[in-house]
Amino acid sequence: MPRWVLHLDLDSFFASAEQLTRPTLRGRPVLVGGLGPRGIVAGASGEAKAHGARSAMPMGQARRLSPHAVALPPRTALYRVLSERFFGVVRASAPVLEQVAYDETFAEPEALADAGAEDVRAFAERLRTEVREVTGLAVSVGAGSGKQVAKIASGLAKPDGVHVVAHGGEQALLDPLPVRALWGIGPVAEATLHRAGVDTVAALAALEVGEVTALLGTAVGSGLHRLARGIDDRPLVERGEAKQVSAETTFDDDLSDLGAVRAAVAELAEGAHRRLLASHRAARTVSVKIRSSSFGTTSRAETHAVATTDLATLTDTAQRLAVAALPDAGVRLVGVSFSGLTTAVQEALFPETTADPEPAPAPVAALPDPDPAPRGWRTGDDVAHPEHGHGWVQGAGHGRVTVRFETATTGPGRARTFRADDPALTRADPVDALA
Numbered sequence: 001m002p003r004w005v006l007h008l009d010l011d012s013f014f015a016s017a018e019q020l021t022r023p024t025l026r027g028r029p030v031l032v033g034g035l036g037p038r039g040i041v042a043g044a045s046g047e048a049k050a051h052g053a054r055s056a057m058p059m060g061q062a063r064r065l066s067p068h069a070v071a072l073p074p075r076t077a078l079y080r081v082l083s084e085r086f087f088g089v090v091r092a093s094a095p096v097l098e099q100v101a102y103d104e105t106f107a108e109p110e111a112l113a114d115a116g117a118e119d120v121r122a123f124a125e126r127l128r129t130e131v132r133e134v135t136g137l138a139v140s141v142g143a144g145s146g147k148q149v150a151k152i153a154s155g156l157a158k159p160d161g162v163h164v165v166a167h168g169g170e171q172a173l174l175d176p177l178p179v180r181a182l183w184g185i186g187p188v189a190e191a192t193l194h195r196a197g198v199d200t201v202a203a204l205a206a207l208e209v210g211e212v213t214a215l216l217g218t219a220v221g222s223g224l225h226r227l228a229r230g231i232d233d234r235p236l237v238e239r240g241e242a243k244q245v246s247a248e249t250t251f252d253d254d255l256s257d258l259g260a261v262r263a264a265v266a267e268l269a270e271g272a273h274r275r276l277l278a279s280h281r282a283a284r285t286v287s288v289k290i291r292s293s294s295f296g297t298t299s300r301a302e303t304h305a306v307a308t309t310d311l312a313t314l315t316d317t318a319q320r321l322a323v324a325a326l327p328d329a330g331v332r333l334v335g336v337s338f339s340g341l342t343t344a345v346q347e348a349l350f351p352e353t354t355a356d357p358e359p360a361p362a363p364v365a366a367l368p369d370p371d372p373a374p375r376g377w378r379t380g381d382d383v384a385h386p387e388h389g390h391g392w393v394q395g396a397g398h399g400r401v402t403v404r405f406e407t408a409t410t411g412p413g414r415a416r417t418f419r420a421d422d423p424a425l426t427r428a429d430p431v432d433a434l435a
């Protein structure tokens with residue numbers, strides 16, 4: 001069955017969050033990041049990007065490129081709330097997610113299992129509308145038959161759009177791209193391919209698989225060759241959750257008969273199964289670990305075609321594996337674990353899984369650390385005033401502070417200047433700027 005994978009990516013997330021909650025900044029170039037001499041840009045608004053500013057660029061360089069940009073320190077607490085709202089909306093329509101970053105996720109909506117490209121477009125547009133209603137932010141959505149095509153498509157959808165790559169259209173999309181655009185090709189692999197005269201995805205796809213594995217190694221080569229040919233059946237991998245649930249026990253006295261080992265396996269499987277149910281997930285892989293009294297450890301694993309939560313099925317597999325792993329000597333430790341976890345039982349969507357090694361998922365990028373608490377007022381601080389409400393510091397110095405009173409819901413507000421030690425001004429929670 002053809003798959004539809006979506007890649008959703010909030011547009012210029014940090015800078016957009018600033019423009020959302022500080023309406024004066026809408027339509028203006030905004031840089032978010034470290035403001036000190038060694039500061040790095042964490043995010044740039046579309047207006048600043050048009051001047052050449054980019055995230056991960058030194059702030060000084062970005063300010064030279066976009067001299068009228070408003071530079072602000074990150075407000076992690078605000079971004080976290082918006083990120084949670086974003087994921088809440090997406091998860092409601094598409095429970096199977098692979099979170100890539102605080103502003104970026106893959107989704108494989110069950111509703112699209114049999115859909116045509118136009119249905120996918122309509123679904124994506126609906127999701128975009130919901131994200132905007134709930135978060136106030138623009139999200140771009142790419143869709144295609146696998147994660148790689150969906151991710152490239154969301155880049156083409158920006159800003160604030162949808163790009164659907166119809167099934168069968170993968171090769172036309174990928175062919176002209178540089179090999180670097182492929183998943184898993186870093187600078188080293190790229191240099192190797194360049195030396196071999198392979199610069200584009202089309203050139204990589206044209207090689208025989210043996211030529212690719214000779215260049216890049218067996219483990220990565222075959223997977224990359226498939227990706228270059230538009231074949232991408234890698235499943236979505238839920239992040240930020242344990243990759244397995246397990247239970248194990250070390251015995252005071254080594255077990256020496258099969259009946260005792262089987263009883264232990266049954267008990268451990270039941271313990272791991274409780275954790276599986278508690279995590280609201282199903283497991284495909286059962287693993288058993290047995291350590292003998294001579295401390296040799298044997299592990300056995302078996303992967304089912306479909307994920308299951310059925311205790312009898314999981315226990316039977318564990319028993320079979322335990323028998324196969326039994327040492328000649330006594331048994332000192334037994335462990336049972338369930339992995340290949342999915343939030344929903346997704347067998348229908350993944351009729352076959354590739355044997356290619358899946359690169360370990362990258363950790364979700366961290367939000368930038370908030371700067372240490374400043375002394376005095378600093379540009380970008382959230383403030384509250386009993387009369388004027390919530391605002392933000394536009395500038396401070398010479399014993400004065402200028403505050404713009406506005407939030408996400410007020411429209412552009414007025415700026416007022418106070419003495420820096422005016423007791424009516426207090427620090428406020430950045431999240432209040434959403435109200």
Ligand SMILES: [Mg+2]
Nearest residue numbers: 009010012103
């Ligand atoms: Mg983004």
